[in-house]
Amino acid sequence: MSEDKREVLLEVKNLKKYFTVETSFFGKPTSILKAVDDVSFKIYKGEAFGLVGESGCGKSTIGKMLVDLYKPTSGEIIYNGVDISKLRPQERRKYCKDIQLIFQDPYASLNPRMTIGDIIAEPIRINHLLPENQIEDRVTYLLNCVGLANHQRNRYPHEFSGGQRQRVGIARALAVQPKLIVCDEPVSALDVSIQAQVLNLLDDLKDQFGLTYLFIAHGLNVVKHISDRVGVMYLGKLMEVAGKHEIYDNPLNPYTQALLSAIPSTDITKKKERIILTGDVPTPINPPKGCRFSSRCFKKCAGCDDILPELKNIGNDHQVACHLYDENPQ
């Protein structure tokens, strides 16, 4: 598959999100947290783009910017050729039909005072997608799609298990017939046995509804199951982007290598070298000046502390931000 033939659904260019942690007496920011710092990537139509990284690396912040829960500090979010980050609120709201979000915590993401039928019907109603008399049928259909029984529609969220609640969350996201769904760690709050079910459901729905996913997770193993391409983030920066197989078989960035070595293997014949990183993740308020990973990198060389590596294409649809590799656009 060559890059040119694929249709870009969403492109993020130089996206930044800074949070002000402290302000001086006169309201001037004195301490800034760089949650997302100059991130660019593309999501092609019909694919699942996985975004991984440890807590606090900014992956959820990206997801929230895509659905307008956060306003980007700078940069562009280009959806279908339109920069939606600069639109006025009225105009921006039209795109909420196209980009939806599945939340991490299914216990907090459903309004406890609404029945699940109402929760799923609400997005249809407020966006005037269907006449009132057809909403009932649509909700029934959506419930069936996510594997819930229609007779449960008048129950309240507290009567359901975590996995069932997440299914309700998925049905709510599907209700507006979105093109892109941001899955913000949709399974990390669930039991391992339920995780697989929900992942399989998401996979099935992707084909059934022709969806595109931005799949955010903190472990590469979950992403491996569902993604076509994977981006690895560290301290607000994108470190490596590649196809799923490429990144698992040929991880280039030392951080990706360390992440991959942390996945437990069931194959006892394969002896794996576990890379143990030393030190803690530096604070995003005051990150290392050069490569963000330089303070913990086990392959650090001379320039790493001072020069910030750009994300460069090294061929085979593989991008990496590391001084160890040279640009090779084939």
Place this chain on the structure above:
Amino acid sequence: MSKKKRTEVVAGEVIEKPESQIRVMWETLKKNKAALAGLIVILFLVFLAIFGDLLAPYDPEYSDMAHTFVKPCAQYWFGTDQLGRDIFSRVLSGTKISLMVGLCAVAFSLIIGTILGSIAGYFGGRVDGFIMRCMDIMLSIPSILLAITLMAALGKGLDKAIIAIGTVSIPEYARIVRSSILSVKENDYVAAAKVIGNSDGRIIFRHILPNVISSIVVRATLGISTAILDTAALGFLGMGVQPPMAEWGDMLGRARTYIFSAPYTLIFPGLAITLAVLAFNLFGDGLRDALDPKERV
């Protein structure tokens, strides 16, 4: 839960009916004897407020100068006052005014306080600062003093009393609503409501307020008793309703000269105030327990 779910049939399918929140609340409330007693007294007072005039043996405003200061007897159950009016009839008639002022004043401050508190809590920032500082200014003035000042500015009368008493407690409701909203708005379901395209107004009214309503309802119930007391206080000071209308506080105020010679002129309106305030307090406390999900079994 072993209770059988109620079901209904829609399009040939059996669908469970939602479990009524009110029924669950009622079950919990029933177990609280004090709250139940409060509720019964409140219902009794409401009954008296509606039918009091029909039950009253005498015209509460009719002055019979031949029978002043009659001690409680078979003919005049609670005795008569300095103008020879039947105190029993006047206490009955006063129920209507006390309840009406209490409810209307609470409704007035509840509506305005909820709107102000919602705006402050939801939008935050400068709007929040401005609204809450105004509320702080109002809170810094003793409430009865503020009510008297408002009455002086608005003039006498029942409607003015409602506005004055209502205005005084706006800051309390605004604060409660604001703090509840602050704790609820960080929930993911509020973010979810935003993501699916809800407007700010709809998010506040449909997603946030229903989740904070219990604390507001409890405060409002307790607020009725405060409002009844405030009405009585204004009446006592001669600023509430106009004579010869019967109002409990006003009765107390006008009879206080005779506290030693004819104590029954004060005891009965005083008891009525105590009973009403106690009933609303007990019921409010029970309601708070009933609405707290942690108290449910």
